[in-house]
Amino acid sequence: MSTTATLPTHTAKKTPVVAHHFDDWTQQYDACVLGMWTFLVTEVMFFGGAIAVYMIYRWQYPMAFAYASQELSAPLGTFNTFILLTSSLTVALGVRYAHTGESRKVGWMLISTIVLGAIFLGIKAYEYYTKFEHNLAPLLNLPFDYAGPDPGPTKIFFGLYFGMTGIHALHMIIGVVLMALYIPAAFRNEYRDGNSLGIEIIGLYWHFVDLVWIFLFPLLYLVDRSLAAPM
Amino acid sequence: MSNTEEHTGLGTYFLVYALLMVGLIATVAVAYVPLGSWNLVVALLIAFTKATLVVLIFMHVLNSPRLTWIAVFAGLIWLSIMLSLMMADYATRTWLPTRAPADMAIPSYRELVPLSDDAVHAHGHGHGEAAHDEAASEEAAHDNEE
Amino acid sequence: MTGEIASTTALPNPEREPKNYLNAAWTVRSWLLTVDHKRIGLLYLAGITFFFLLGGAAAGLFRLELMTPQSDLMESETYNKLFTLHGIIMIFFFLVPGIPGVLGNFLIPIMIGARDMAFPKLNLMSWYLFMIGGCFTLYVTVAGGVDTGWTFYTPYSSTYSNTYVMATAVGIFITGFSSILTGLNFIVTVHKMRCPGMTWFRLPLFVWANYATALIMVLGTPVLAITILLVALERGLKIGIFDPRLGGDPVLFQHLFWFYSHPAVYIMVLPAMGVISELVAAFSRNRIFGYKLVAFASLAIAVLGFLVWGHHMFVSGQSLYAGMVFSVLSMLIAIPSAIKVFNWTLTLWRGEVTFSTPMLYSIGFLGLFTIGGLTGLFLATLGIDVHVHDTYFVVAHFHYVMVGGTVMAYLGGIHYWWPKMTGRMYPEGWARFSAVLVFVGFNLTFFPQFILGYLGMPRRYHVYDEGFQVLNVMSTAGASILGIAYLFPITYLIWSLKYGPKAPANPWNAVGLEWMTSSPPPTENFTETPVVDFEAYEYHRNAADSHG
Numbered sequence: 001m002s003t004t005a006t007l008p009t010h011t012a013k014k015t016p017v018v019a020h021h022f023d024d025w026t027q028q029y030d031a032c033v034l035g036m037w038t039f040l041v042t043e044v045m046f047f048g049g050a051i052a053v054y055m056i057y058r059w060q061y062p063m064a065f066a067y068a069s070q071e072l073s074a075p076l077g078t079f080n081t082f083i084l085l086t087s088s089l090t091v092a093l094g095v096r097y098a099h100t101g102e103s104r105k106v107g108w109m110l111i112s113t114i115v116l117g118a119i120f121l122g123i124k125a126y127e128y129y130t131k132f133e134h135n136l137a138p139l140l141n142l143p144f145d146y147a148g149p150d151p152g153p154t155k156i157f158f159g160l161y162f163g164m165t166g167i168h169a170l171h172m173i174i175g176v177v178l179m180a181l182y183i184p185a186a187f188r189n190e191y192r193d194g195n196s197l198g199i200e201i202i203g204l205y206w207h208f209v210d211l212v213w214i215f216l217f218p219l220l221y222l223v224d225r226s227l228a229a230p231m
Numbered sequence: 232m233s234n235t236e237e238h239t240g241l242g243t244y245f246l247v248y249a250l251l252m253v254g255l256i257a258t259v260a261v262a263y264v265p266l267g268s269w270n271l272v273v274a275l276l277i278a279f280t281k282a283t284l285v286v287l288i289f290m291h292v293l294n295s296p297r298l299t300w301i302a303v304f305a306g307l308i309w310l311s312i313m314l315s316l317m318m319a320d321y322a323t324r325t326w327l328p329t330r331a332p333a334d335m336a337i338p339s340y341r342e343l344v345p346l347s348d349d350a351v352h353a354h355g356h357g358h359g360e361a362a363h364d365e366a367a368s369e370e371a372a373h374d375n376e377e
Numbered sequence: 378m379t380g381e382i383a384s385t386t387a388l389p390n391p392e393r394e395p396k397n398y399l400n401a402a403w404t405v406r407s408w409l410l411t412v413d414h415k416r417i418g419l420l421y422l423a424g425i426t427f428f429f430l431l432g433g434a435a436a437g438l439f440r441l442e443l444m445t446p447q448s449d450l451m452e453s454e455t456y457n458k459l460f461t462l463h464g465i466i467m468i469f470f471f472l473v474p475g476i477p478g479v480l481g482n483f484l485i486p487i488m489i490g491a492r493d494m495a496f497p498k499l500n501l502m503s504w505y506l507f508m509i510g511g512c513f514t515l516y517v518t519v520a521g522g523v524d525t526g527w528t529f530y531t532p533y534s535s536t537y538s539n540t541y542v543m544a545t546a547v548g549i550f551i552t553g554f555s556s557i558l559t560g561l562n563f564i565v566t567v568h569k570m571r572c573p574g575m576t577w578f579r580l581p582l583f584v585w586a587n588y589a590t591a592l593i594m595v596l597g598t599p600v601l602a603i604t605i606l607l608v609a610l611e612r613g614l615k616i617g618i619f620d621p622r623l624g625g626d627p628v629l630f631q632h633l634f635w636f637y638s639h640p641a642v643y644i645m646v647l648p649a650m651g652v653i654s655e656l657v658a659a660f661s662r663n664r665i666f667g668y669k670l671v672a673f674a675s676l677a678i679a680v681l682g683f684l685v686w687g688h689h690m691f692v693s694g695q696s697l698y699a700g701m702v703f704s705v706l707s708m709l710i711a712i713p714s715a716i717k718v719f720n721w722t723l724t725l726w727r728g729e730v731t732f733s734t735p736m737l738y739s740i741g742f743l744g745l746f747t748i749g750g751l752t753g754l755f756l757a758t759l760g761i762d763v764h765v766h767d768t769y770f771v772v773a774h775f776h777y778v779m780v781g782g783t784v785m786a787y788l789g790g791i792h793y794w795w796p797k798m799t800g801r802m803y804p805e806g807w808a809r810f811s812a813v814l815v816f817v818g819f820n821l822t823f824f825p826q827f828i829l830g831y832l833g834m835p836r837r838y839h840v841y842d843e844g845f846q847v848l849n850v851m852s853t854a855g856a857s858i859l860g861i862a863y864l865f866p867i868t869y870l871i872w873s874l875k876y877g878p879k880a881p882a883n884p885w886n887a888v889g890l891e892w893m894t895s896s897p898p899p900t901e902n903f904t905e906t907p908v909v910d911f912e913a914y915e916y917h918r919n920a921a922d923s924h925g
Contacts, residue, residue, distance in 0.1 A: 021493035021570075023906075030296075031495045031569040037302040038561045042599045044306035049603035049633055051310075052317055053618060056629055059321060078259050085255065089248040092289040096244065139614045152623035159616035163607065207290045214281045218258050218274035226265035298568065309596045312683055317632050320687065320699035 016195045029197055036201045040208050043171075047212050050164050054219060057160070061153035062224070068148070068157035069223035071136055073127060077221035080123050081213065087116035088210040095203040098196035106199060107186030110179050113206065117176045124169055128162075137162065161220055168216060171209045178202050247288045254281040397897040399800070412497035413900055418483030419798065420504050425475050426867065428511060431518070432466035433860060435459045440822075440856040446843045456839040457524035458540065462517075464527030465545065469552050470511055472783055473641060476648035477559055477594075478507070480790050481587045483798060485563060487891040487898060488581050490572025490907040495565040499558050506555035513548025517541040526837065528638070531619040531630040535611040546609045553602045556644075560594025563587055572890075574909035581889055581913050582671055586651025589675040593640045593647075593682060601637035604630065628693050635686035643682040646746075646778055647675055649786030650717055653739050656789050657721045659887040660736035661728025664914040667720045674713035681710050691762045700759055707757035714750050718743060733885075734808035738789030741816045745781025749774060752827065767837075770830025776823045788815070788866060795870065796880030800897040803873045811865035818862045821855025888915055 022028040058065045094109030131137045135145040138155040139162065146154050179202055185191070191199065258277045266273060287293040292303060398415045401407075408416060439459040442450040451459070482500065486493055494500045517523055523545045525534040534542050567580070567588045608630070610616045617623040619630045658665050665671055687695055687703030721743060730736070752774040755761050765771065796802055825848040830836075834845050841849070883892040888911075894903050 021491065021495075021497065027569055031565050034298060034302070034568060035496060035561060035565045037299055038564050038595055041302055041306040041309075042557050042561070042595050044310055044599075045313075045596055046599035046603050048310040048313055049600045049636075050607070052314055052633065053607065053629060055314055056317065056321055056626065057624075059318070060626075061624065074259065074262075078255065081255055082252070085248070085251045088251075088285060088289055089244060092244050092247075093241070096241070139616055141615050150624070152617075152625075155617055155623050156620075156625055159610075159618050163610055163616060163618070167603075167606075204290055207285055211282050211285055214285070215275075215278050218262070218278055222258065222262035222274060224270055225262040226270060305596065309683065313600065313636055316684065316687065316699070316702075317629075317636075319702060320628075320632065320696045322696075323698040324694075324696040326696070326698060 016193075016197070032197055032201060033204075036204050040204065043208060043212075047164075047167070050160070050167070051215070051219075054160050054164070057153065057156050058219075058223070061150060061156075063227075064148075064150035064153035065157050066224035066227050067150075068146075068154040069221060069225070071131075071134075071146075072161070072221045073130075074221055074225070076123055076127055077217055080120050081217045083116050083120045083123070084210050084213050087113045087120070088207055090116065091203045091206045095196060095199050098191045098199040099194055101192045101194045103186050103189040103191035106191050107183050110183050110186060110199075114176050114179055117172055117179075121169060121172060121176075124165065131158070131162075164216055164220065168209065168212055171212070175202070175206050175209055178205070243288060247284050250284055251281055254284075395895065396899060397800070397895060398900045399897050401900045410501070412493070412501055414482050414486050414494045414497065414500060415798075415898065415900075415902075417500050417504050418479050418481075421474065421478035421482060421507070424504070424508055424511060425471055425479060428466050428470040429863075430867075432463050432471055433863065435463040435466070437856060437860050439463070440853045442839070443841075443849050444846075444853045446841050446846050446849075448840050453839045454524060455522075457526075457837075458522030460837060461523050461526050462514075465523075465549070466514060467779075468527055468641070468645075469549050470507070470514065472645040472779055473556055474507055474552075474559070475645075476652060476783070476787050476790065477563070477587055477590055477644075478504075480583075480652065480787075480794060481559075481563065481590075481648060484794065484891055485566060485584055485587060486570065487894065487902050488584050488889060489567065489570060489575050490890050490903065490909060491566065491570035492901050492903075492906075494562050495570055496562050500562050503555045503558040503562070506551050506558070510548040510550075510552030510555065513544050513551065517544045517548065520544070528634060529605070529608060529630075530634075531608060531611070531627045532621060535608050535619060543609060543612060546605045546612075550602055550605050550609070553598045553605070556594050557598045557602075560591035560598070563591035564595060567591075572907050572909060575890075576909075578669065578672070579909055579911070579913050580672075581651075582654035582665060582668070582675070583648075583651035585672040586647045586654070586675045589679040590644050590647045592676075592679050593644050597637040597640040597644070597683070600633060601641075604633040604637070607633075628690065628695060631690050631693055632686070635689045636683070639686040639689060640679075640682040642775070642778070643678050645783050647678060649742070649783040650675065652786040652790035652793075653721060653742050654717075655889070656735045656739040656786075656793055657724050658914045658916065659793070659885050660733055660739070661725045661730045662916045663724050663728040664912075664916060665720065666723035666726075667716070668913065670716050671720050674716045677713040678710060681706070681713070685710060685757075688757050688762070691759055692766050704757055704759045708754060711750065711754055718747055718750075732809075734803075734805060734812050735789040735793035737809060737812040737816075738785045738792070741812070741819075742782055742785040742789065745777050745785060745816075745819065749777030749779075749781055752777065765830055767835055768830035769826040769834050769836055772836045773823045773826035773830060776826070780823070781819055785815070785819075788812070791866070791870070793885070794891070795873070796884045797891055797896050797898070799874055799877075800880050801873045801877035802880050802884060803877055804869050807865060807869045811862050811869075814858060814862035814865065818855050818858030818860075822852050822859050823855070825849070825851045825855075889913070 016025060018025050018028055022031070090109045090112040094106050094113065097103075097105040097109060128137075132142070135143045136158055138144050138158050144151065144155060148154060182198060182202060185198075254277050258274055261273050261277070262270065264270075286303060292299055398413055408420065411417060411420075438451070439456055442448070442456060448456075482494070520541055523538070523540040523542055525538050525540070525542060525545075529542070529546070567584060571580075607618045611618050611620065617625055619625045619627050621627060654665055654671060685703055685707040687699055688707045691700050691704075721739075732740075752770070756765065756771060756774060792803060792808055829845055829848045829852075832845065834841055880896045882895050884896075885892070890903075890907055890909070891898075893907065
């Protein structure tokens with residue numbers, strides 16, 4: 001992937017510059033895409049470890065998790081999911097425009113994605129803030145005011161909530177920064193020949209971040225809402 | 232799979248996006264319908280459907296070589312190895328050896344591994360609720376439904 | 378370690394030698410910013426040798442303490458810190474990156490006929506991450522140590538230990554990423570960079586073994602990363618994930634930890650098996666018996682390795698039934714391992730065996746790994762494990778696999794490819810002598826530990842019952858011999874850089890692409906892209922009955 005960053009950024013040749021150790025562009029392209037997919041597999045296992053912890057504790061403390069989940073805002077979570085799914089669409093369109101050589105449109109799609117990502121992170125930050133406000137952040141020995149049963153497992157739930165969404169947000173920040181790096185090239189019309197590799201790679205990454213959220217949202221925000229709803 | 236590949240149409244992307252939105256609404260809506268333990272199953276099914284759409288269309292796996300498919304399935308399979316073998320431990324911890332007396336009461340997980348007093352020292356009520364086995368939580372759930 | 382690099386660079390005579398990767402550039406910058414896989418391999422060699430010496434020194438110190446049953450050389454706290462340091466350094470900074478980092482980096486692109494790894498810059502980044510992680514560990518060593526054992530079991534690591542757990546965790550987290558990136562690079566390289574004609578079943582078994590290793594690195598290491606991150610969050614931010622006071626489960630930590638750390642055992646031993654395949658074939662001048670079986674056995678070990686982690690937790694409170702499943706699955710690993718051992722042995726059969734230094738190490742590997750593997754079956758057996766769990770039996774078992782297996786193969790491999798890496802021959806007499814000395818010292822160190830463990834001496838104990846002293850003195854004596862034996866190769870290999878005779882392109886008359894280029898190879902490995910029209914290990918290619 002290190003090679004992708006230096007791909008076709010300076011010339012407007014029909015075929016992109018091939019790094020010295022590759023035979024041809026197809027080999028380089030395939031290697032980079034396979035590299036990204038391998039990286040995504042490592043990411044699956046990385047988040048998978050957290051999911052495993054979540055699974056065990058939810059199985060042990062189903063009701064504590066159900067009650068704790070009520071403390072998260074379902075409307076905000078839903079809206080954020082909407083935002084993130086939309087950003088996935090804009091990235092997918094960006095990749096397509098890179099394929100078809102519409103370089104400026106690529107730039108606009110990247111910008112939309114970054115804006116949507118920023119909105120997501122802003123709402124996330126607001127949610128964190130309200131948790132701290134309501135003394136529901138079991139960090140750094142802060143006071144923890146929780147009226148429901150099982151405060152211990154509830155703390156674990158909020159620990160997992162902050163841990164998992166925090167790692168997810170960190171991935172989003174990395175994605176936003178990487179995408180910003182591609183914007184100048186897009187507006188310099190450098191994707192006009194369909195050299196989409198860089199955009200494709202970052203697109204895969206962003207879609208993966210989206211995938212993680214697709215699972216985190218029901219697992220964290222919507223735990224047994226029907227059972228515990230009218231608290 | 233190189234750049235010469237035919238492009239997925241714009242319409243396809245918007246269709247997938249629409250389906251994802253339907254999935255989102257469905258997840259939220261179903262979460263408020265009391266289905267018992269099926270709530271989790273349905274939520275995960277919808278999540279998997281959404282994920283499949285993103286992986287196949289947005290991430291172009293549908294038109295990708297076999298190696299990409301292998302990578303996707305390797306991730307899935309290894310994740311399920313981890314989750315299932317881990318769950319195998321927790322799900323069977325309270326089982327007794329078969330030669331135990333027939334009338335021996337099967338202890339709950341919490342009786343085997345009781346919460347310490349510290350666990351319930353936090354603010355609010357909850358004292359004396361230390362042993363909170365699953366049956367009790369079920370009851371609590373039903374109480375709350377009323 | 379910079380001294381070692383400098384002496385390597387200062388060696389060949391520029392006006393007479395043809396251009397190769399060593400004399401291509403001379404500046405420090407050309408080493409520290411190199412993207413040449415061969416130079417990165419040598420960078421790893423320097424780093425890994427340093428950490429090996431550090432970890433060995435720690436072992437030497439506590440072995441000395443264990444000569445007497447009482448505490449006389451050091452406090453219990455110091456003892457705990459020393460064995461923790463030994464474990465962390467040897468596992469995360471020597472065994473895991475060892476063979477893949479040095480030999481894998483150097484050889485895989487050459488063996489498959491490529492000019493470099495698929496991602497050269499990422500490869501360099503792996504080395505830097507490895508060194509940065511190493512610096513954290515060095516800081517911990519200097520600042521006051523860590524006493525959790527290399528396993529970091531919670532809640533001791535997350536709550537109670539007053540030592541430098543956080544810095545160690547950060548170091549291992551970073552080094553983990555080095556491992557992940559190396560694995561990723563290997564996978565893509567083997568898939569996409571093979572030269573024309575190099576089909577999967579023409580690959581040397583060293584490449585197969587490293588490919589299987591890379592799979593484990595990529596699939597397992599991220600789980601270690603998230604586990605360590607959770608412990609760090611629990612310790613630093615006081616998020617109680619594994620805290621039993623909240624209802625958390627420390628055994629869950631063990632599940633996550635061993636999900637990586639058991640497969641990590643195969644990260645350490647699979648590349649060693651790859652090395653042995655090369656050495657045994659070259660010095661018995663035979664095609665590896667059952668090539669495909671050995672290749673697939675590597676993959677089988679990689680896959681099965683993920684299904685057995687629970688055998689580390691038989692007495693932890695894990696469910697009895699899960700324990701039974703893990704016990705049975707653990708025994709399955711014996712099948713591919715035994716296939717390999719039998720096939721190597723059959724390769725020797727009717728071969729023209731020469732007992733050069735690499736072969737001596739290989740023979741040592743075969744015997745010691747077999748003992749290590751078979752005692753592993755004892756430990757996989759639920760009932761026996763209850764008796765010997767956390768005793769010196771376990772210590773002896775994994776040292777037979779890790780030191781008797783991996784370190785022997787590593788040293789054998791270093792000797793075998795030393796002429797290719799440096800262009801110089803090492804002194805054969807000294808090398809054979811130290812190979813034998815390593816074998817003797819090793820067995821004297823660790824065989825008594827099997828007996829100690831079976832008699833019930835627990836591992837990680839500072840003081841022990843007086844009845845155990847004789848065996849402990851034997852073990853310490855063996856460790857002294859082993860320590861000295863390790864200093865020999867380091868000395869004469871460095872000596873050979875300046876005084877060793879020049880190596881021809883193929884000093885062993887071996888087959889394989891790495892022997893078809895000059896010693897040392899040019900920066901681009903081959904003057905023109907090779908085209909492979911022969912199978913692996915065709916040692917009888919020119920014989921009359923072959924398709925020459």
